[in-house]
Amino acid sequence: MVNRMVLNETSYFGKGAIEAVASEFKARGYRKAAVITDKDLVKFEVATKVTDLLDQAAINYALYDGIVPNPTIQNVKDGVAFVQASKADCIIAIGGGSPIDTAKAIGIIITNPTFANVISLEGVADTKQPSLPIFAIPTTSGTAAEVTINYVITDEENHRKFVCVDPHDIPIVAFVDSDLMMGMPKTLAAATGMDAMTHAIEGLITKGAWEMSDMLHLKAIEIIGRSLRDSVNGDQSGREEMALGQYIAGMGFSNVGLGLVHGMAHPLSAWYNIPHGVACASLLPTVMKYNKDFTGDKYRDIAKALGIEDAETMSIEAVRDAACEAIDQLSKDVGIPATISELGVKAEDIPAIAQDALKDVCTPGNPRDTSIEEIVSIYRSLM
Structure with a gap:
């Protein structure tokens, strides 16, 4: 039997790990990031710990904070439209499983437009291109979305969640920083x-x-x-x-x-x-x-x-x-x-x-x- 292991290309661990975000962005030659998060993480100045670093490094980015818990098909569609309009060439996902999962779906659809129907990603989708590059920054200590090839989207119309499994969606860099997790209730x-x-x-x-x-x-x-x-x-x-x-x-x-x-x-x-x-x-x-x-x-x-x-x-x-x-x-x-x-x-x-x-x-x-x-x-x- 053949067993496969798919893991991040690069990961940073420990207090202060997010300080490597700007250097990784610049070393990879990106021009603009789409920062994907939720309103609470902006309100309570968790996401701003990352965007402040981007500002200090003069990195161009567009902020989308519309992610909801148990992200929906419409959430993904709105995110795709935002990222495409921003002309970003990478995604920085900040949050728990919801923002990072949504970022995966967005990134896959942008580089594999034949899967624009979000439900078509259910199961093991036969995508051909890697996702738009994702930097994943978790703010909770549980989902591990920053290192997995899975993501989960909610189909509200049919009262169900569907799981998507795709090696093309794994974030290329993860920043696992406990400082960002200290705000968890x-x-x-x-x-x-x-x-x-x-x-x-x-x-x-x-x-x-x-x-x-x-x-x-x-x-x-x-x-x-x-x-x-x-x-x-x-x-x-x-x-x-x-x-x-x-x-x-x-x-x-x-x-x-x-x-x-x-x-x-x-x-x-x-x-x-x-x-x-x-x-x-x-x-x-x-x-x-x-x-x-x-x-x-x-x-x-x-x-x-x-x-x-x-x-x-x-x-x-x-x-x-x-x-x-x-x-x-x-x-x-x-x-x-x-x-x-x-x-x-x-x-x-x-x-x-x-x-x-x-x-x-x-x-x-x-x-x-x-x-x-x-x-x-x-x-x-x-x-």
């Missing part, structure tokens, strides 16, 4: 952090996993497990560690896929506009328990990465339960809602939501084959 740090843990665990147990991806995911579980609580409490070193842990998880899952947590989370976000990280976090402990008997020794590896005492010598049944309990406790410790009804999910919608989850591109990667009845049961158990 506790709830966002918790949700994005548990999303990163979901990436690491699902990437470890997905059907496409192999030795190199396992190495990345286990290290990510270790880092996230020891740093997420501190990150949620606003500790700088905790957020620095989370920035690295979520990136490492992204290096892995981007190349091997995910599973049922993401398959079930996507329709929750599409139907109720629940933030993606919150949806994943609310599902992870329960779906881990659902999968536990189909994961071989990997829950033992998870338990060891989390530092669970006696993980090496426990029976496989006991260590699987211990791993599930540890993730459940982490989720509770950082304040993730215990039920999906708290997130606005309606019992009468569950059969239709479950159909969307079964059809989601992430679901086939789950280690345990599932059915509509079992998905309905999982949703209802979380009400």
Whole structure:
């Protein structure tokens, strides 16, 4: 079997990493950047930490701050029109998964105009040209959009999210700077952090996993497990560690896929506009328990990465339960809602939501084959 790894050309890590933005821009000979972000990041002067550097370096740019959470097809179309009108020859995406995902779709459409119908990008699109070059600057520690070949767009008309997978969309440079993550409120740090843990665990147990991806995911579980609580409490070193842990998880899952947590989370976000990280976090402990008997020794590896005492010598049944309990406790410790009804999910919608989850591109990667009845049961158990 042939396994493929696609990663960024260049990445910078650590406090102050964004200071390399101007030198990278100039070294690559770009003339003008389209800065893509959202209004809150401009309002709270997070995006301006980057644009101030561009101003100081006399770099020409146009600012588009119209990105919304769970970005839509129309959001992408508006972004394409803006970037084309700006005549920018590169994109600087600042934000969580929403601005960076939208930037990927925009960049791909600009260089592959036959995919102007955004829905045509769903799944594995046969694009021919690399995206307009993207510099990705994350402001949350969870999505790892800066290092993945995936992005997710919301089809509002049909109440669904669709996943796009394309090696041509990966940002050419990532700047992973914890300074930009210090402004996250506790709830966002918790949700994005548990999303990163979901990436690491699902990437470890997905059907496409192999030795190199396992190495990345286990290290990510270790880092996230020891740093997420501190990150949620606003500790700088905790957020620095989370920035690295979520990136490492992204290096892995981007190349091997995910599973049922993401398959079930996507329709929750599409139907109720629940933030993606919150949806994943609310599902992870329960779906881990659902999968536990189909994961071989990997829950033992998870338990060891989390530092669970006696993980090496426990029976496989006991260590699987211990791993599930540890993730459940982490989720509770950082304040993730215990039920999906708290997130606005309606019992009468569950059969239709479950159909969307079964059809989601992430679901086939789950280690345990599932059915509509079992998905309905999982949703209802979380009400």
